[in-house]
Amino acid sequence: MTTLLKFVQDLLHQAQGPLTRELVLEPGDFGLGQVPAKSKPDATTDMICGYCATGCSLRVHLKDGQGINLTPTSEYPVNLGMACPKGWEALTVLDSPDRATTPLLRDDAGKLKPIAWDEAMRTFSDRFKRIQSEHGPHSVAFLSTGQITTEEMAFLGALTKFGMGMLHGDGNTRQCMSSAAVAYKQSFGFDAPPYTYADFEESDVIVLVGSNLCIAHPIMWERVMRNPHSPKIIVIDPRMTETAMNATQHLSIAPKADQSLLYGVARIFIENDWIDQQYIDESTNDFEEFAKFVSAYNDERVATETGLTIDQIHRFAETIHEGKRVSFWWTMGVNQSYQGVRTAQAIINLALMTGNIGRPGTGANSITGQCNAMGSRLFSNTTNLLGGHDFTNPEHREKIANILDIDPALIPTKNSLPYHKIIDGILRGEIRGLWVICTNPAHSWINQNQCRDILDRLDFLVVQDMYHNTETAKMADLVLPAAGWGEKEGTFINSERRIGIIKKVSKAPGEALSDFNIFKLVAHYWGCTEMFKDWKSPEEVFQILKQCSAGQPCDFTGIENYQFVDEQKGVQWPYSDSDDNDQERRLFEDGQYYHPDRRAKFLFEEPRPLTEPPTDLFPFILLTGRGSASQWHTQTRTRHSAVLRKLYPEDTFVEINPVDARRLQISPGERVIVESQRGRIVAKAVLTPVIQAGQLFIPMHYESVNQLTDATFDPYSNQPSYKACAVRVVMN
Numbered sequence: 001m002t003t004l005l006k007f008v009q010d011l012l013h014q015a016q017g018p019l020t021r022e023l024v025l026e027p028g029d030f031g032l033g034q035v036p037a038k039s040k041p042d043a044t045t046d047m048i049c050g051y052c053a054t055g056c057s058l059r060v061h062l063k064d065g066q067g068i069n070l071t072p073t074s075e076y077p078v079n080l081g082m083a084c085p086k087g088w089e090a091l092t093v094l095d096s097p098d099r100a101t102t103p104l105l106r107d108d109a110g111k112l113k114p115i116a117w118d119e120a121m122r123t124f125s126d127r128f129k130r131i132q133s134e135h136g137p138h139s140v141a142f143l144s145t146g147q148i149t150t151e152e153m154a155f156l157g158a159l160t161k162f163g164m165g166m167l168h169g170d171g172n173t174r175q176c177m178s179s180a181a182v183a184y185k186q187s188f189g190f191d192a193p194p195y196t197y198a199d200f201e202e203s204d205v206i207v208l209v210g211s212n213l214c215i216a217h218p219i220m221w222e223r224v225m226r227n228p229h230s231p232k233i234i235v236i237d238p239r240m241t242e243t244a245m246n247a248t249q250h251l252s253i254a255p256k257a258d259q260s261l262l263y264g265v266a267r268i269f270i271e272n273d274w275i276d277q278q279y280i281d282e283s284t285n286d287f288e289e290f291a292k293f294v295s296a297y298n299d300e301r302v303a304t305e306t307g308l309t310i311d312q313i314h315r316f317a318e319t320i321h322e323g324k325r326v327s328f329w330w331t332m333g334v335n336q337s338y339q340g341v342r343t344a345q346a347i348i349n350l351a352l353m354t355g356n357i358g359r360p361g362t363g364a365n366s367i368t369g370q371c372n373a374m375g376s377r378l379f380s381n382t383t384n385l386l387g388g389h390d391f392t393n394p395e396h397r398e399k400i401a402n403i404l405d406i407d408p409a410l411i412p413t414k415n416s417l418p419y420h421k422i423i424d425g426i427l428r429g430e431i432r433g434l435w436v437i438c439t440n441p442a443h444s445w446i447n448q449n450q451c452r453d454i455l456d457r458l459d460f461l462v463v464q465d466m467y468h469n470t471e472t473a474k475m476a477d478l479v480l481p482a483a484g485w486g487e488k489e490g491t492f493i494n495s496e497r498r499i500g501i502i503k504k505v506s507k508a509p510g511e512a513l514s515d516f517n518i519f520k521l522v523a524h525y526w527g528c529t530e531m532f533k534d535w536k537s538p539e540e541v542f543q544i545l546k547q548c549s550a551g552q553p554c555d556f557t558g559i560e561n562y563q564f565v566d567e568q569k570g571v572q573w574p575y576s577d578s579d580d581n582d583q584e585r586r587l588f589e590d591g592q593y594y595h596p597d598r599r600a601k602f603l604f605e606e607p608r609p610l611t612e613p614p615t616d617l618f619p620f621i622l623l624t625g626r627g628s629a630s631q632w633h634t635q636t637r638t639r640h641s642a643v644l645r646k647l648y649p650e651d652t653f654v655e656i657n658p659v660d661a662r663r664l665q666i667s668p669g670e671r672v673i674v675e676s677q678r679g680r681i682v683a684k685a686v687l688t689p690v691i692q693a694g695q696l697f698i699p700m701h702y703e704s705v706n707q708l709t710d711a712t713f714d715p716y717s718n719q720p721s722y723k724a725c726a727v728r729v730v731m732n
Contacts, residue, residue, distance in 0.1 A: 046073050046566065048492050048500035050147065050485030051086045051632055053368035054078060054219045055494025055570070058087055060486070060505045067091050067486060067505035076569050077583045078197060078498065080226075084218045085630040089641040091486060094506055096640040100468040100481035101510025112468075112479060117511065121525040123478060127460045129526075131433040132165065141168035141422050141431050145438035146176070146370030149490025149502065150379050151541040152515040153372070155532070156437060157381020159519050162410045163528035167417075168431065170383070172439040173369075173376045174419040176332060178717040179340030180366035181377050186341070186716070187348045187601050189594030190388060190553040191377050194587035195327070195363040196496050196572065201227045202361030205323030207234045209258060209347055210333015210723075212241040216626040217331075217367060232319055236261065237333060239623060239655075239697055240690035251316060252692060254307040255621050255724040256337060259607040261313065262346035264302030267294040268317040269353060276355030283591040283599055284352050290602035305607075325361030326354065332369065332625065338611050338721040340714045345603045352600055358588035367495050370633075371485075374493035378554055379545055382416060387548035391415050403547045406531060418718035419445075420711070423454055432459040437515065438482065442471035443634040446720040448706035449679050464518060470636050471703065481512035484637075488514035490538040491565070497554075497585070498570040501562055516541075549573070553594050610724060611712040618676065618726035620660075620696050622708060625723070627699025635701050652702040654683040656729070657693040661685065664729060671732040674698065676725055679707030682732055696727060 042063060049056045057076035060067040070091055074081035103120035104112040115123075128140050142160050144153065153171075160166040173181075181191040188194075200206070200223035214221045221243070224233070235247040236258060244250040253261060269275050270291050280287045299310045306313070320326050328347045334340055344366065351357045351364035368374055378388050389396035391412050401408035417425060423445070425431035434455070445451040455461060455475055463476035466484040473479050487508040493499050508514070513521070516538055523532050535541050539562050549555045555576045565571055572585040593600045614621055630647035632638045639645060654674055656666060666672055670685045674696065681704040691697050698705050700722065710725040 045503055045505065046076070047486075047503045047505070048371070048494075048570075049083070049087045049090055050371050050492075050502065051090070052217060053371055053373050053495040054217055055371070055492060055496070055498055055500050056083055056087055056219055057500065057569070058083065058090060060091070060503075062505060066507070078494065078496075078570065079219045082219050082222050085644055085647055086632055086638060089638075089644050091506065092643070093637040093640040094484055094486055096467070098467045098469050098640065099509045099512065100465060100473070100479055101512055102481055103511070104468060104476075104479040106477045112476070117521065120478060120480060121521050124462060124522065125525040128164070128433050128435075131459055135432050137165040138167045139431055140164075140166055140433040140435070141417075141425070142166065142435040142437065143419065143422065143439055143441060144169065144171045144376070144380060144382065146171060146173040146373035146376040148372065148438050148515050149488070149538060150372060150375035150493060150545065151490045151538040152519065153376055153380040154386060154541060154545055155516060155519045155535060157379075157386070158404065159523055159528070159532070160435075161381055161412055162404070162406055163523060163531050164526055167412050167414070168422055168425070169381070169416055170419040170422060171376045171380050172419075172441075172444065173373045174718065175336070175444060175720055175722075176369035177335060177366070177373045177377065178383070178719040179335040179337065179714055180330075180344055180368075181383070182717040183341045183344035183348060184366070186603055187345055188588075189596075192553055192587055192594065193366050193368070193374075193495060193497060194357060195365040196584040196586055197223055198584045199327050199361050199363055199365070199586075200224045202229070203227065203231050203323075203325050203327040204229045204361065205232045205234070205319055205326040207236070207320070207326065207328045208243060208247075209236045209328065209330040211329055211331040211367060212237070212243045212626055213329070213367070214242040214246065215629050218629045220367065232323070234316060234319060238692060238695060239625075249312075249316060249319065251308055251312060254305070255623065255695070256339070256610055257306040257607075258334065258343045259339065259346050260297060260302050260305040261308065262343070262350060263294045263604070264297040264299070264313055265317045265320070266290070266346075266349060266353065267297050268314065269321070269350075270294065272321070274317075274321040275353045279355040279591065280353060283593070284602060285597070285599045286602040287353065290349060290604055293604050320350070320354065325359065326351075326356040327361055327363050327365060328356070329365045329367055331367040333723060335366075335719055336722040337719070338712045338714055339608055340719055341716040342603065342605055342607075348600075349602050349604065352602065358586060358591060360586070363586070371494075372492040374495065374497060375491070378493070379548070385411070386545065388552050388554050389548070400548060403544065405534075420713055420718060420720065423451065426458060427454045434458050434460075435462045435464070436472055436476075437464045438466075440465075440470045440472045440634045440636055442475055443703055444706065446706055446709045446722060447678050447711040448709075450711070464515065465636075466512075467636055470634070480518055481510065482518060483508035483512050483514040487512075488516065488538075489562075490516070491542060491562075493573075497572045499556060499559065499565055499573065500570040501565050611721065612710050612724075612726045614694065614726050618728045620694060620727050620729060622674070622676070622725050622727040623691075623695055623697045623723060624700045624705060624709070625697065627701050631699065631701040633701065634703070649684075652681065652683045652698065652704055653686045654729075655686050655688050655691040655697040657689060657691050657695070658687045659693045661687045666729070666731075673730045673732050674708065674727050675730060676708040676710070676727045678710065681705070681707055696729070
């Protein structure tokens with residue numbers, strides 16, 4: 001038996017014991033296991049939830065070092081003792097017969113068969129190197145996630161781009177947050193959500209655009225409910241969502257007409273002199289051009305394009321004007337659009353022109369989706385170089401190379417292809433190998449049937465996941481079993497820029513390893529171990545990332561270590577001075593932004609029509625969105641909780657307005673076929689007035705939904721437009 005194989009076996013044996021910390025290895029070791037914890041019986045430890053980017057703290061109750069139950073942490077400044085159903089069941093979903101417990105390799109008969117880690121790693125390295133040798137170094141790519149730790153994201157990005165010679169790699173945050181990230185970069189000069197959750201409780205007017213906060217982010221909605229100022233809540237959404245039902249005003253807007261409404265409101269502000277001219281003069285650029293542009297958005301035009309009445313539009317504008325502390329919030333209803341960036345900037349423009357930014361209860365505030373989407377946006381090495389730096393900037397490459405002690409020539413000088421162009425590259429035969437980490441594109445990617453056909457064309461598909469039976473894992477040539485939340489350690493960064501800690505409170509099943517240790521293995525078998533000699537543990541990588549953040553808007557060099565983050569109950573960046581212990585940290589309080597002239601920009605352009613409007617053949621507009629507070633994304637985890645499964649409908653359903661149902665003679669509960677130009681699915685009809693006539697709604701979590709969606713993308717962010725496409729309903 002080789003030394004390596006014995007080392008692997010020994011450490012996997014160690015990993016069967018309960019633990020609370022990753023093993024810190026000596027130089028030359030490969031990071032394959034962890035040491036047993038020495039925890040007190042019936043102890044507790046606090047850690048950040050691994051579902052959404054709210055970033056709640058959960059108190060895990062331990063017995064013999066193993067997590068056995070949890071409760072929300074009452075003193076944490078995010079959730080204040082609250083948790084949604086997913087958080088309560090976070091430990092339960094780890095215990096599933098569908099967990100990936102050993103590497104799997106597809107044999108000559110087409111079956112996935114268990115193999116040892118040594119064979120898995122040799123196959124991984126040999127197959128990808130062969131593809132690169134035959135088709136060029138950029139013929140291999142990766143697709144990653146916003147659901148692994150910041151340290152793991154950084155390790156993956158550095159390993160693939162600096163060690164393995166890849167250029168192309170993107171994350172599934174492209175599907176949810178890229179429009180917000182680009183909007184902030186263009187408007188503010190950096191991807192910088194300016195708010196803190198305390199703003200939910202400080203606002204006297206709260207504007208929610210394309211956000212069903214009550215369902216998608218229930219703890220944030222609870223923060224709204226704690227607001228002592230009786231805020232006026234305005235919801236802009238085509239559908240009467242659970243959030244809209246509780247709003248002061250619901251603007252049931254035509255799909256994708258947000259820009260016209262927001263430009264029309266901006267015109268009303270200007271015509272009535274309801275603007276903060278001093279703030280505009282001191283802190284922004286291009287307002288005069290913007291004012292000229294929005295002058296064309298008169299009442300009649302905006303009413304026609306939005307489907308709202310002129311009275312509704314003016315009441316909306318007047319409510320904002322009368323507010324002293326107005327906060328604007330948006331999420332996927334804005335981002336997942338063919339014009340998401342400019343719509344987000346139309347929201348930002350309203351905050352800038354009224355001076356509603358940088359003060360308590362204000363802000364143009366993007367709500368993030370995945371637990372570590374913010375970490376992905378800054379440190380995954382996909383859309384930007386580590387720490388929000390720029391791959392195309394030679395000074396940035398030199399800085400990062402010096403920190404990592406590598407040759408600057410190893411850092412790519414141009415950006416990766418975005419997600420959809422990586423998929424297109426597979427279709428064109430330019431990308432022949434793909435490594436998918438903690439994401440499920442065969443379910444979640446737009447125009448699903450085409451996506452699966454394209455993935456099936458790969459020479460070699462590797463899927464690294466907690467579960468062996470995701471839709472994408474079932475297509476893989478090689479499956480690498482990964483540990484999940486609660487089975488490893490590292491940091492997440494939530495929507496309000498708060499860095500929090502996750503900890504190992506449960507052992508991973510079988511031979512599953514943390515993503516961090518899988519990346520260490522890959523580095524060894526690829527032959528670039530020396531490059532990552534200092535990347536021994538997640539906490540040591542955290543120290544490296546601190547150096548990468550230095551001098552950036554996201555600078556967190558004042559954070560000492562993981563223990564410091566724990567003691568401070570999370571730390572919002574920027575945090576360059578460890579003496580500043582404020583729990584709530586807003587950006588732009590001084591009216592200074594991150595462009596070289598320290599000013600924000602007004603950005604705008606003409607809205608574009610729906611990319612696929614209804615026709616006689618496909619007369620309905622299909623809307624998609626969050627279905628319930630107990631479902632999450634592709635349900636890879638939530639479907640493994642018996643409790644959560646009881647809290648949402650098992651079968652795919654479609655909401656239909658009763659007027660349309662009567663016309664089509666559809667009865668409640670009847671199974672119907674919903675069909676687009678790309679596919680057809682069967683769904684149970686739910687008759688409800690919450691959806692407008694001529695529109696349908698299906699939750700995004702069900703496996704079949706993306707057979708219908710149309711592969712169109714925002715030209716600036718390259719984010720898919722999931723929210724609106726043309727469909728028809730026929731009897732099953």
